[in-house]
Amino acid sequence: MDNMVEDNVVLTIGRAKMYSAIFTALYSIYHGKSVPEESVRALKYLSPRIEDWINEIKDERLEELRGSYAFEGLKGHTYQKIMEEFYQTYGFEAKELPPDHVITLIAFMSRLIMEELQSIQRNERERALHFRVIQHRLISTHLLELLGSFEKMKPLLDLVKMDRYILFSALRDEISKSP
Amino acid sequence: MKGLSRREFIKGLVGLGCASVFVAGYAPTIGRIISPKYQSVLPDEEGRILHSACLGCNVRCGIRINILKTDYGEVVERISGNPYHPYNRAVGLENQTKRYFSLPYHTPLKEALNYTGTICGKGEDGIHYLYDPYRILTPLKRSGARGSGKFKVISWEQLIKEVTEGGIIEETGEKIPGLREIFVYGKLKKAGFDPVEVLSEMKKDVDEIKSKIKAKEIADKEALRSHINSFKEKWQKKLSGISLHEILINPERPDLGTKANQVIFYRGRGQAHADYFYRRWIDAFGSVNWLRHTSSCQLGYYAANKLWAGVTDLQMDVHSSKVIVMAGAQMGRLHPGATGQGLLIERAALGELKIYYVNPTAPRTSANGNIVWVPVKPGTDAALAMAILRVMFEKGWYNSHFLSIPNKKAAEKAKQPVYTNATWLVILDGEEAGEILKGKHLGASHDNPIVYSSGYRDSSTVDKAELFHVGKVTIKGKEVNVKTVLQILKDETKSKTLGEWSEICGVPVQMIVKIAQDLYRNAPYSGTTVHRGLGMNPVGEYTVWSFRAIDTLLGNIHRKGGLLGRAGHLKSNDYMYDLKKVKNVSWGFPIDRHGVAYEESFEFIFSGYPAKRPWYPLTPEEIYTEAFAGIHEGYPYPIKALILYYANPVLSANYGIKFIETLKDTKRLPLFIGITTTINETYLYADYIVPDTTYLDGGTMGCQFLYASSGGVKIAETWRTPAVMPQTVKVGTCPNGHPKYASMWEFLIDVALRLGMPGFGEKAIMGNPEKEEMKDRTFSLFCVWEYIMRVFANSAMDGKDAGLIKEASPEEIKFVEKNYPLAQFKKIVPNEWKYIAYGLARGGVFTDYRSSFDENGVSTRKPPTELLQLWNEKLAKTKNSLTGKKFYGGPKYFEIRDYTGRGLKKEFEAYPFTVVFPGSPLFTKHRSMFYYWMKQIMPENFALIHPEDAKEAGIKSGDTVTIETPTGYLDVKAVIEPSVMKGVIAIPVGMGRWADTVIMKPKYFTLKDEKVNSLIEGLPPKIEIPEEAVNPVKALDELRKKILFTKSKKSYYEHLIPDNWRFSGVTPNVVSLVDSSTGNWPLLSWIGGAQNYFTVAKIVKRREGKTEVPWIIW
CATH class of the missing domain: 3.40.228.10 (Dimethylsulfoxide Reductase, domain 2)
Known part of the structure; x- marks a missing residue:
C-alpha cells in the first residue's frame, strides 16, 4: 500500500469516527441521555471547543431538526418523501426516526463511510468510490442545506463543510487517476 | 470552532483516525436507524422454498422456487432468481445500486432468504412448463399408420417389453423390431462368450487394418479385401455357433462397427446429468451414436473456436x-x-x-x-x-x-x-x-x-x-x-x-x-x-x-x-462413485460422420472421391441434417432404431421439414421411440412415446456447468433438483424401495435391466478406487434416485475437499429436509448428506469473481488452452469429402457457398432480400410456446422490414406479405421499423408451431418441392389420444387453474383441444436454404456442419391488414 492510500484510509477512519461521534452525541441528547465521553473525546480532535457546543445544546429538544420543519411550502411538505426516496435509491430505508431528521442523515453518512471502509478492506476500489460519491451527494444535496437552516447546528455545519472539501478533493484525485 | 482551518481539520481527522478512540459501539443503533431495504421472501408457513436451476433457455440461471401447499396438494407458485448465483446477482444490501455480484457463497441460508436475485420472464414463466395442459403423463403407442396422429395408452411394462423384444401395431399389423435384435453384448453373452473380451479384440483387429491404411501399407482395394477376408475368417472361426452377420453391421465392412451402432440416442436439449446418464446408457448398449443437437445450436461457433484454440467456448x-x-x-x-x-x-x-x-x-x-x-x-x-x-x-x-x-x-x-x-x-x-x-x-x-x-x-x-x-x-x-x-x-x-x-x-x-x-x-x-x-x-x-x-x-x-473460458466445475461423475464407466466396447463411424475423416474409412479405399455424403472430421459435435440424411440413405449404414429425447429437429433445423420423409418411412427407420413432454412436430411420427419430466419435476437433474460467459469465476455449477415430485404416472418401486415415475431416466434403466446391459442393476456403480473408503465397493442402480444422489455426493465431496463446501449447520439441514423433495432419498448417501445439503441449500457451488485473477490480471485458473492458431495445419490438410480439394487453413472472408465450394451469388440474384432469423429474448426455442405470460406480451412474431424497403414495396405495419425463397413461400405479418438494415428482413424464431399433442395445420407456408409439401398437406386433422393420458393441470384446484390461465377458457386446460395462441406466428426455418450439392438436404456450414440460419427472399405479394402491432415486438 503506498503512502497516499495509507493517508486516505486514515482520513476515512477519522471521518467514520467523526460522524459516528456526532451521531452518538445527537442521538443521546435526542433521548435525554448524557453524551458518552468517548464521543466528546473523538470530536475534540477536530475542535477543542466542541465540548462547549455540546453543553449548549444538551438540554435542547431536537425533534424539530427536520426538513419538514425547516423548509416552508411545498418543499417542506414533501421533504420527508424526498429523503425516503433518496435512501431508497441507494438501497436503504430509514426506521425509528423520521427520514428527514438531521440524525437520520448523519446516521446515513456514518453508514456510507462504513461501507466505504469495508470496500477498501476488501480491495474493491470501485465500490469504495461508489460509496464516496453517494456521501458527497448527500452532503451537497441535503445535509449542508438542512444543517444550515438551524442556527444551533452552525458548529456542525462548519465541520461538514470541511468534510465536503476533503471528500471533494479525494474524489477529484480518484477520478483523475481513473484510466 | 470558528476559524478552524482545513489544514487543522485534516490534522484533526488524521489524529482521530489514528487515535484509540472507539465509537463503533453505536454501529448497531445506526444500523437500526438506517438499514438496507428489502422485502422478506421467507417460506410461507404452508409451503416450501428451494434453490434449483432454470431451463427456460440453456444458460442455467439459478432460481428460487416457492411451492404452496393447498388442500389439493402442492403447486409451484413463484419462480425468482437465486441470489447466490453469478448470473442472477443478489438484489439486496450491497447490490441494489449496482447489481454486479452474487451473495458471498458462505452467506448463511437464513440471511440469504432475505435477498432475491434477478430472473428473466422465461424463468418466471417456467410454471407453465410444469402445468402444461398438453403434457403427456402416460406411455403411448402408435395406433395407426406412422404420422396418423393416432395413439393409445399402454402400460409401462408393455412399453418396456415391446421396445426391447419388438411389438406389433395391432391396428395396421406392422411388426416393429425390438432393441434386443441389435444388442450385440447380450447376443455374445447368451452364446457363452465374454462380450468385452471378444469385442475388444475385434476392435483391435479393425484398428490394425485402419492404421495400415493410414501408414499407406494398405493402399488398394485388393490389399484391403484380403485383410477383410482374413478378419472374417478369423472371427467366423472364433465365434462358432454365431454368425458374424449377427454381430457386425456388415462383415464386409468391419470398420462400420457392430450392429449396436444401429441404435441412435439423439438428444435435443441436453443438460447435465441427463446428458451423462444417456451417454452411460448408449455406451453400455455399445453404440457410437450418442448424438446432440449442436448443429442447430452453436456448432459453427464451436467448430471455429476449436480450430483456433482447441476449445469450443471462449x-x-x-x-x-x-x-x-x-x-x-x-x-x-x-x-x-x-x-x-x-x-x-x-x-x-x-x-x-x-x-x-x-x-x-x-x-x-x-x-x-x-x-x-x-x-x-x-x-x-x-x-x-x-x-x-x-x-x-x-x-x-x-x-x-x-x-x-x-x-x-x-x-x-x-x-x-x-x-x-x-x-x-x-x-x-x-x-x-x-x-x-x-x-x-x-x-x-x-x-x-x-x-x-x-x-x-x-x-x-x-x-x-x-x-x-x-x-x-x-x-x-x-x-x-x-x-x-x-x-x-x-x-x-x-x-x-x-x-x-x-x-x-x-x-x-x-x-x-x-x-x-x-x-x-x-x-x-x-x-x-x-x-x-x-x-x-x-x-x-x-x-x-x-x-x-x-x-x-x-x-x-x-x-x-x-x-x-468456461468456469470450472467439480468432479460430479467420479469423485466418490464412478458414474461414467461401463464395461462394453464400441467402434465405427457415427451416422452423421462427425469427428471422423472419410479417408479413415474402408469405403475411401474402395470408392475414393466423391464420398456418397459429406464427412466432417473437424467438427466437435453432431449434425442433425447429416444424421437424418444418413438414416434416409442408409449411409454409412442402415439404422434400426432412433431414440429421440427432448428435441424437435423438424422445426428447429433449417428446412428440417424434409426430415419428415425419413421419420415417416418405417423401412428406413423401423423403430422410433420418442421421449418427450409433448407430441411435437417430430414426435408425431413416433411409434412409442415415453412421457418425460420437466426441469421442475425431476427432468435434467444434476450439476450444471456454465458457459464461457460465466464471468471468469473459478468454479460455478448450478444444481438442479426437483421442486415437486414427477407429475408423470408412477410406474413402480425399485428393489430398494424408491418410487419410479415415467421419465427418460426410468425408461432407460428399465430397458437396460430387461436387456441385461452392463452398468445397471446390482453392483452397477463402482466406488472410486483412489479413495480408500470407496475402494472395492459397488452400488446398485435400479432407479434415478440411486444415480442422482451419487452425482450430488461426488460434487459435494469434491467441493468439501477443495475447501468450497462446508458441513451444513443443523438449521440448514433441517431446512433442506423440509423443503427439498430430494431429501427423502438421503439414505442413499448417508455419509455425504450434510455436505450435499450445503450445496442444495445454495443451489450449487459458486466462487467469487473478485478472487479469480492474480496481480497481473491473469486468471488464476488453468488456461483453457495453451496455443492459439491463426493457421490450422490439420484443416489445411483436410480434404472436402465430395471434391477431394483441400480446405483453406486460416481466417478468411468467403462468399456464401455450398458444400462443394460453389458460390451461390448467382443463384441468389433473383432474391433481393436477405432474411435473418434472430433469436428473441422472450422466445428462445420453439418449445417456448407454453409460456403463457410471455405469449401475452408477444402473441406472435413478425417480419421486420426497413421503412425504405417498405415504402418501395408499398407495405405498412400490420399487412401480411408473402415472401418467396428458393424453397417456398411464407406468409408473415409485416412490422416496419428502422431497427433492421435496408435489404434485410428479420423474422424472430420460436413460433409457427403446428403440433403439440394437438394439431393445428399450418397455413402460412407452401413448399416448392412437392414431395416435401405433400408431407404437410398430409398432416392428420387431429391427434387422437385418450384424454386421461395428458394434462397435469386437471389435478389442480379451480382457483389455481384460474390463476394459471387467467385469459383462457376452461376448455383449454380441462380438455385436449388446440388453443390458437399456442400456434401463432411463423417459423422461417420451413422455407430456409437447401444444398443442391448434397441432394437438397438442409444447407450446412463447411467445416462444422452447422445448420444455416438465413435465406434469401423476394416479396411477391401484399395483403392489407389491420392487425394491431404490440409495442414489444421481439
Missing part, C-alpha cells in the same frame, strides 16, 4: 471488459442469457463498457449511447473482421510482444498464459502446401515448427521470433515458398483495400478505424463476443475465426477483462 469477461465487439450475438439471447446480460447493459449504461453491436438488426437499447449499432450485411461479417485486422496491422495496433512468443516455455517466462503460432512458418507450395514447416522437412532430427529469428530456427529454442517473414526453403530437393502465419493473415487482410472491405460489409471506413482504435487502446480489456449469427452459415467457421484473430492480436486471452 467469451469476453462480462465484469471487467471495457470494449466488446459483439458480433452475431443476439442481445438478451446469447449466453449468459437475458438476466446475465443485464450486467453488460448496466455497465454500458454507466459508461464502464462500450459495445459495438455488429448485427443486421439493432440492439434493443443504446445504454446511454454506449451500445453502438454497427449494421453489417448478413454473411459478410468476416469482411468487417478483415478490415479491422487490416487497420490493426497498418497502424501497428497489435501486441507484438505477445505474438512473437513461439513456444510454451517462452510464454511462461514472459508471464503469458498462452502463446500463438503467429511466428511459425507455413509451406505455400508443393506436396506439403498448407503444412507448418517443421524440422523434419529440413532434414533435422526434431519435428518442431520452424520460425525465423536471424535464420531458420527450431521454435522451441528461441524466446521470440519474427512476426513477418517471406522466404524460400528446400524440401526434398525442391525449393518452396514459406511465410509466417501472421504474414499470411496480414496478406489476406491486404487482399482488398479498406474501402473494398467496407463496401462488402456495409460498415463505413471511419467506423472500422474507430472500432480498431478502441479495441487497441483498451487491450487487454477489449475483444470480441461472437455467437450464432456469425457461425451458423456455410462459411461460419472462417467468419468466427476471423474475429478471433482480432482477439489474438490484442493478446486478451485468459485475462481480466478479456476472453475467458
